Amino acid sequence: MNGLPGWLTDQQESADIEPLLTNADGFPLELLASESSAMTLRRFGRTISLYAPLYLSNYCSSGCAYCGYASDRTTVRRRLETEEVKRELDSMKAMGIDDVLLLTGERKPQAGFDYLRHCVDIAAARMTRVSVEAFPMSVSEYAALADAGCTGITIYQETYNPEQYRDLHRWGPKQDFLDRLETPERALQAGIKNIGIGALLGLSEPVEDALRLLRHVRHLAKTYWKAGLSVSFPRLRPETGGFEPPYIVSDQFLARMIFAFRIAMPDVELVLSTRESPVFRDGMAGLAITRMSIASKTTVGGYSHHGSSRKGQFDVHDDRGVRAFCSVLKEKNIEPVFKNWEPVYNGPNTGHVEPAGQS
Amino acid sequence: MNDLKIGTYTFSSRLILGTGKFGNTRTMIDAIRASGSQLVTVALRRFNPDQPEDDLFSALASIDGLTLMPNTSGASNAKEAVKAAHISRELSGSPFIKVEIHPNPQHLMPDPIETFEACRILASEDFLVMPYIPADPVLAKRLEDVGCASVMPLGSAIGSGQGLATIDMIRLIIRESNIPVIVDAGLRSPSEACAAMEVGCEAVLVNSAVAVAENPVAMASAFAEAVNAGRRAKAAGIMPRSGAAVATSPLTSFLRKTS
Numbered sequence: 001m002n003g004l005p006g007w008l009t010d011q012q013e014s015a016d017i018e019p020l021l022t023n024a025d026g027f028p029l030e031l032l033a034s035e036s037s038a039m040t041l042r043r044f045g046r047t048i049s050l051y052a053p054l055y056l057s058n059y060c061s062s063g064c065a066y067c068g069y070a071s072d073r074t075t076v077r078r079r080l081e082t083e084e085v086k087r088e089l090d091s092m093k094a095m096g097i098d099d100v101l102l103l104t105g106e107r108k109p110q111a112g113f114d115y116l117r118h119c120v121d122i123a124a125a126r127m128t129r130v131s132v133e134a135f136p137m138s139v140s141e142y143a144a145l146a147d148a149g150c151t152g153i154t155i156y157q158e159t160y161n162p163e164q165y166r167d168l169h170r171w172g173p174k175q176d177f178l179d180r181l182e183t184p185e186r187a188l189q190a191g192i193k194n195i196g197i198g199a200l201l202g203l204s205e206p207v208e209d210a211l212r213l214l215r216h217v218r219h220l221a222k223t224y225w226k227a228g229l230s231v232s233f234p235r236l237r238p239e240t241g242g243f244e245p246p247y248i249v250s251d252q253f254l255a256r257m258i259f260a261f262r263i264a265m266p267d268v269e270l271v272l273s274t275r276e277s278p279v280f281r282d283g284m285a286g287l288a289i290t291r292m293s294i295a296s297k298t299t300v301g302g303y304s305h306h307g308s309s310r311k312g313q314f315d316v317h318d319d320r321g322v323r324a325f326c327s328v329l330k331e332k333n334i335e336p337v338f339k340n341w342e343p344v345y346n347g348p349n350t351g352h353v354e355p356a357g358q359s
Numbered sequence: 360m361n362d363l364k365i366g367t368y369t370f371s372s373r374l375i376l377g378t379g380k381f382g383n384t385r386t387m388i389d390a391i392r393a394s395g396s397q398l399v400t401v402a403l404r405r406f407n408p409d410q411p412e413d414d415l416f417s418a419l420a421s422i423d424g425l426t427l428m429p430n431t432s433g434a435s436n437a438k439e440a441v442k443a444a445h446i447s448r449e450l451s452g453s454p455f456i457k458v459e460i461h462p463n464p465q466h467l468m469p470d471p472i473e474t475f476e477a478c479r480i481l482a483s484e485d486f487l488v489m490p491y492i493p494a495d496p497v498l499a500k501r502l503e504d505v506g507c508a509s510v511m512p513l514g515s516a517i518g519s520g521q522g523l524a525t526i527d528m529i530r531l532i533i534r535e536s537n538i539p540v541i542v543d544a545g546l547r548s549p550s551e552a553c554a555a556m557e558v559g560c561e562a563v564l565v566n567s568a569v570a571v572a573e574n575p576v577a578m579a580s581a582f583a584e585a586v587n588a589g590r591r592a593k594a595a596g597i598m599p600r601s602g603a604a605v606a607t608s609p610l611t612s613f614l615r616k617t618s
Contacts (some may be wrong), residue, residue, distance in 0.1 A: 043518045045571055047381075128465035193435070194464070333383065335384070338410055339405065
């Protein structure tokens with residue numbers, strides 16, 4: 001594909017980490033784990049910040065081949081109405097959750113920007129920290145979300161291989177690879193404080209996706225000096241459409257990749273969700289990961305059980321409740337942190353609307 | 360030995376502890392007790408009255424004789440830090456505020472411009488303002504001029520364990536300062552805290568070195584002893600360092616002939 005930005009294709013930008021991913025003999029996993037663990041402890045201490053996702057709607061206009069909410073799936077479509085959003089958030093709050101990630105599908109009339117912004121308003125009145133994982137938006141839309149109290153945007157490129165991306169995104173606005181690639185920058189230009197990026201591991205050749213993801217986060221760090229950056233490591237899980245992952249990403253490779261990212265980016269937040277198994281999550285806590293989802297429901301209305309959709313976007317692998325997961329962390333002498341933010345710090349970042357060197 | 364004086368407050372301990380990064384609240388409390396610290400800093404963002412188990416403020420309230428110094432960690436500009444200071448004073452009742460403004464959430468280096476602006480405002484509102492700053496002698500004087508109660512230059516980056524990388528700048532700050540100079544951030548071991556006290560710091564602030572030690576309680580106690588030793592050594596008058604031996608045939612013997 002022509003027209004890819006130089007930072008994405010410049011192999012020098014990830015040359016220091018490439019051997020860690022490709023030379024298992026030269027860089028044994030145990031060695032990487034040891035280095036990653038020490039770096040994580042120094043910078044982040046013995047704590048893990050916890051959040052939970054809230055699926056607002058499963059309406060979607062996109063045809064992502066791997067997603068249980070793609071528009072050709074026969075799943076029942078619904079969105080949470082105002083009272084339902086409040087009830088869900090109250091249920092989460094009762095579990096101790098104070099940091100929420102609001103999710104929707106690709107933009108649809110039933111769940112578009114106005115709906116999302118309304119939900120951010122509701123969430124910001126109840127939760128300390130509100131982030132959004134939804135459809136790509138314009139700079140002005142992101143600015144409006146920041147004003148409403150949204151401090152973080154999560155947006156995965158899914159795969160950094162443009163050809164594979166084209167084949168997997170069969171229709172809809174998400175077909176535009178470059179538009180999606182530029183989305184985090186629009187959010188940062190609007191003053192969103194934290195950006196989470198990632199690749200959906202298993203969609204494409206994993207080493208190449210990992211290296212391009214690293215170049216992406218390094219590019220953002222260089223261009224937007226005030227950006228809080230986090231990297232997630234979602235791995236394809238069985239979903240409701242029977243999609244078979246083109247590539248199998250082993251536990252060994254995923255752990256290696258996460259350690260390599262810690263070594264490459266000592267200060268960046270690394271996130272692991274409930275897509276992963278309890279054994280993997282428990283093992284990775286304290287070695288590199290600093291932020292984890294907990295007690296997640298991937299159905300619309302899943303927390304308060306009032307008419308939730310029956311099928312989730314994917315099946316969670318770690319379905320332990322708050323108490324059970326926290327007790328594991330405590331046994332490992334890791335403090336689970338539910339509140340690590342203060343609403344007084346909400347509002348847009350100022351001062352880097354137009355990054356230096358770009359017109 | 361004389362006490363540390365900040366505003367109208369006096370503290371017999373010259374070790375200030377941070378409260379983040381501990382594996383559990385019990386260990387944090389035990390470490391504070393073992394350190395003998397009377398002044399601790401706590402982030403406003405860790406205030407969580409809805410969930411007592413997650414609330415550092417209520418955990419700290421259980422320790423007698425402790426003064427809280429809330430901090431604005433998480434603020435990315437002066438406006439946010441000032442708002443956070445107001446909320447912190449209301450919640451804690453403490454006049455102390457550690458101004459901590461780091462617009463880059465990765466390396467957490469303090470922003471000198473926003474820090475100065477926040478300190479100017481808060482000092483005029485009768486806070487005891489304790490800014491976390493780069494080790495910059497000019498900035499330190501500017502902060503003294505606007506009424507800060509102390510300045511807290513970094514020894515090295517937060518959580519880096521790189522020790523007193525800025526020691527020469529810290530010496531300059533101490534030489535010219537009329538308010539307490541407290542090293543904050545970067546210390547890894549008690550010997551570095553001792554060295555900071557020997558060069559004339561009035562106190563040191565430590566968090567990561569205690570919280571991530573294998574035995575935080577024992578490490579807190581070790582830091583307390585090191586800080587005391589450094590203070591006593593400074594008071595005792597440390598032998599001047601000399602880079603050269605004194606010549607047996609004095610180089611200035613000719614001066615005797617000129618008088």
